[in-house]
Amino acid sequence: MARKISFKEAINEALDQEMTRDPTVILMGEDIVGGSGSPGEDDAWGGVLGVTKGLYAKHGDRLMDTPLSESAYIGSAVGAATCGLRPVAELMFLDFLGVCFDQIFNQAAKFRYMFGGKAETPVTIRAMVGAGFRAAAQHSQMLTPIVTHIPGLKVVCPSNAYDAKGLLIQSIRDNDPVIFCEHKSLYAHEVDVPEESYAIPFGEANVVREGGDVTIVAYGLMVHRASEAAAVLAKDGIECEIIDLRTLSPIDTETIIESVENTGRLVCVDEANPRCSIASDVSAMVSQEAFSSLKAAPRIVAAPHTPVPFSPALEDLYIPSAERVVDAVRKTMEP
Amino acid sequence: MNDVFPLGKEDLLKAYRTMKTIREFEERLHVDFGRGEIPGFVHLYAGEEAAATGIMMHLNDQDRIASTHRGHGHCIAKGVDINEMMAEIYGKSTGACRGKGGSMHIADLSKGMMGANGILGAGSPLACGAALAAKKLGHNGIGMSFTGDGASNQGTFLESLNLAAIWDLPMIFVVENNGYAESTSVDYATAVDSYVDRAAGFGLPGVTVDGTDFFAVYEAAGEVIRRAREGGGPSLLECKMIRFFGHFEGDAQTYRAEGENESNRANRDCLKMFRARVTEAGVIDDQDLDAIDTEVLKAIDNAVEQAVAAPLPEASDLTTDVYVNY
Numbered sequence: 001m002a003r004k005i006s007f008k009e010a011i012n013e014a015l016d017q018e019m020t021r022d023p024t025v026i027l028m029g030e031d032i033v034g035g036s037g038s039p040g041e042d043d044a045w046g047g048v049l050g051v052t053k054g055l056y057a058k059h060g061d062r063l064m065d066t067p068l069s070e071s072a073y074i075g076s077a078v079g080a081a082t083c084g085l086r087p088v089a090e091l092m093f094l095d096f097l098g099v100c101f102d103q104i105f106n107q108a109a110k111f112r113y114m115f116g117g118k119a120e121t122p123v124t125i126r127a128m129v130g131a132g133f134r135a136a137a138q139h140s141q142m143l144t145p146i147v148t149h150i151p152g153l154k155v156v157c158p159s160n161a162y163d164a165k166g167l168l169i170q171s172i173r174d175n176d177p178v179i180f181c182e183h184k185s186l187y188a189h190e191v192d193v194p195e196e197s198y199a200i201p202f203g204e205a206n207v208v209r210e211g212g213d214v215t216i217v218a219y220g221l222m223v224h225r226a227s228e229a230a231a232v233l234a235k236d237g238i239e240c241e242i243i244d245l246r247t248l249s250p251i252d253t254e255t256i257i258e259s260v261e262n263t264g265r266l267v268c269v270d271e272a273n274p275r276c277s278i279a280s281d282v283s284a285m286v287s288q289e290a291f292s293s294l295k296a297a298p299r300i301v302a303a304p305h306t307p308v309p310f311s312p313a314l315e316d317l318y319i320p321s322a323e324r325v326v327d328a329v330r331k332t333m334e335p
Numbered sequence: 336m337n338d339v340f341p342l343g344k345e346d347l348l349k350a351y352r353t354m355k356t357i358r359e360f361e362e363r364l365h366v367d368f369g370r371g372e373i374p375g376f377v378h379l380y381a382g383e384e385a386a387a388t389g390i391m392m393h394l395n396d397q398d399r400i401a402s403t404h405r406g407h408g409h410c411i412a413k414g415v416d417i418n419e420m421m422a423e424i425y426g427k428s429t430g431a432c433r434g435k436g437g438s439m440h441i442a443d444l445s446k447g448m449m450g451a452n453g454i455l456g457a458g459s460p461l462a463c464g465a466a467l468a469a470k471k472l473g474h475n476g477i478g479m480s481f482t483g484d485g486a487s488n489q490g491t492f493l494e495s496l497n498l499a500a501i502w503d504l505p506m507i508f509v510v511e512n513n514g515y516a517e518s519t520s521v522d523y524a525t526a527v528d529s530y531v532d533r534a535a536g537f538g539l540p541g542v543t544v545d546g547t548d549f550f551a552v553y554e555a556a557g558e559v560i561r562r563a564r565e566g567g568g569p570s571l572l573e574c575k576m577i578r579f580f581g582h583f584e585g586d587a588q589t590y591r592a593e594g595e596n597e598s599n600r601a602n603r604d605c606l607k608m609f610r611a612r613v614t615e616a617g618v619i620d621d622q623d624l625d626a627i628d629t630e631v632l633k634a635i636d637n638a639v640e641q642a643v644a645a646p647l648p649e650a651s652d653l654t655t656d657v658y659v660n661y
Contacts, residue, residue, distance in 0.1 A: 026471060062471075067501060072494035075460020076467055079478070082449060083399060083468035102491070106454050107461060114440040115450065116433030117656030151657050175659040203661075250661050 029090025109152030166200030203250035211239030229325035380408030382579035389552030399465035401458030406451025456489025485516020534571035546574030
């Protein structure tokens with residue numbers, strides 16, 4: 001039965017259900033229990049924002065707090081994944097990729113290929129992404145393009161609690177390494193989520209709004225900005241079709257191409273920096289594969305080519321807004 | 336078993352065969368690489384055979400090792416098939432990794448060999464993961480990482496020492512100290528005199544052995560591995576050893592002292608030392624060892640012949656095996 005729960009609760013529920021179903025699933029990360037060895041409560045925090053709260057009480061030492069050693073524990077999760085466990089490691093913020101990237105892109109991502117198809121590395125790395133939390137440059141960046149670039153990794157970035165639960169369950173069951181990106185500005189966002197366990201397959205985008213004039217491709221928080229923009233544009237009779245990618249690797253090119261063949265116009269919305277982004281990737285792919293269908297040049301709405309600023313006055317300008325999406329859509333409609 | 340050694344004759348012959356196989360595998364690669372017959376880079380383990388062999392005699396397929404760029408010796412001692420290894424080094428489709436890994440990435444998970452590794456120090460966290468899996472799954476396997484004296488200055492190695500200690504993992508950190516990080520001396524690059532001191536700094540017991548002495552390695556490794564299996568936690572084992580060749584093949588080795596290589600070959604050859612020990616004790620005859628020498632040379636010749644004759648990967652192999660499914 002479905003009931004409204006938050007994105008954060010949906011992630012907790014997915015972890016709980018998979019840990020209950022499969023004894024080889026373990027969780028590790030900084031403060032995911034939050035209080036190990038401390039004089040107070042053992043599970044004082046349950047994650048820095050409380051996402052794993054309550055799981056320690058149910059699953060005990062299958063949850064492991066780690067020292068502040070991202071290389072060591074992410075690497076251990078990767079190694080354990082090749083030895084019969086199905087670890088879910090939390091890299092608190094994807095920005096911390098910088099301190100452990102080798103274990104992800106040189107090790108986990110390459111084992112299967114380097115070893116001639118003889119290795120499986122079923123590890124899930126959860127990490128918070130995105131701006132809007134006034135968390136400044138080193139805790140806010142949308143680094144999805146960097147991980148999407150790497151062959152051997154799968155990359156997931158849900159836009160709502162329903163998808164978050166189903167995609168996280170699929171990530172844990174998946175036999176390849178998965179980077180699961182959680183937009184922290186969506187943690188409190190609620191939608192209907194079934195109580196029972198379900199998996200959403202990778203590589204299947206979700207058409208969240210149908211329309212015949214312009215295709216908007218987005219993921220994560222940007223799906224919501226695109227929806228706001230579409231509502232504004234609908235008042236002027238412009239009908240947008242919004243495609244929520246859900247997974248960035250694999251990516252559902254078929255749904256995108258089909259939509260653009262129908263609308264003839266494309267706007268890509270991406271919270272990442274603009275160079276070599278998901279938006280530029282989709283735009284290039286559509287230009288190559290559906291050029292003859294295009295009635296206007298594809299447009300990209302992305303963050304500027306800057307780090308994420310601290311001051312709210314600047315951070316609000318940094319994150320692509322619904323207004324910028326509206327402007328971009330209108331530009332594709334100009335004669 | 337006999338009075339002189341902790342191993343019976345069969346095991347002693349097995350140890351010699353393993354060391355000799357590593358030696359001849361590497362000597363042959365040295366020659367064939369020089370002739371331009373092998374693509375890429377090779378980093379040879381010759382001179383260091385007693386360490387891999389003395390340690391791996393204690394391990395089974397359930398125990399996982401994470402190796403280094405200088406991984407051929409670890410592979411052979413862990414039981415990886417030499418025909419598949421040679422074919423891999425030649426980039427052939429019959430290789431251990433179907434020609435996609437090469438010398439620096441040979442792996443055979445069925446033998447507990449988690450891979451040679453082109454990234455120095457990267458194996459330590461991975462092996463900690465293997466040790467964690469053994470602990471969580473409740474089998475008495477262990478994790479073991481090999482790290483050179485150079486890579487023991489990597490953060491990954493140091494972080495892993497702490498992680499293994501706080502989680503009390505069945506994990507062994509082997510430091511293969513051959514005195515050179517590529518060309519840079521350990522005296523220059525590492526501030527502590529002994530890696531045992533470094534282990535102590537992380538709350539781990541450590542022991543240093545002469546890595547050219549098979550029997551010293553066998554004994555020391557046996558103790559730390561037994562402790563790990565019995566739930567006594569991680570240890571560090573430093574093997575002081577000799578690298579007969581350069582960092583990679585083609586290395587002119589101008590950083591070495593004059594006559595260093597010749598002196599090492601003459602005085603610190605672990606195979607010669609092993610032969611002298613077992614024959615002088617009267618446990619094994621020279622003829623037994625000579626027979627192994629002949630068989631090993633034949634096996635290496637055969638491995639090269641097979642590798643040369645084997646088919647190259649198909650063009651279609653370029654894009655396979657990136658994912659389990661995608």
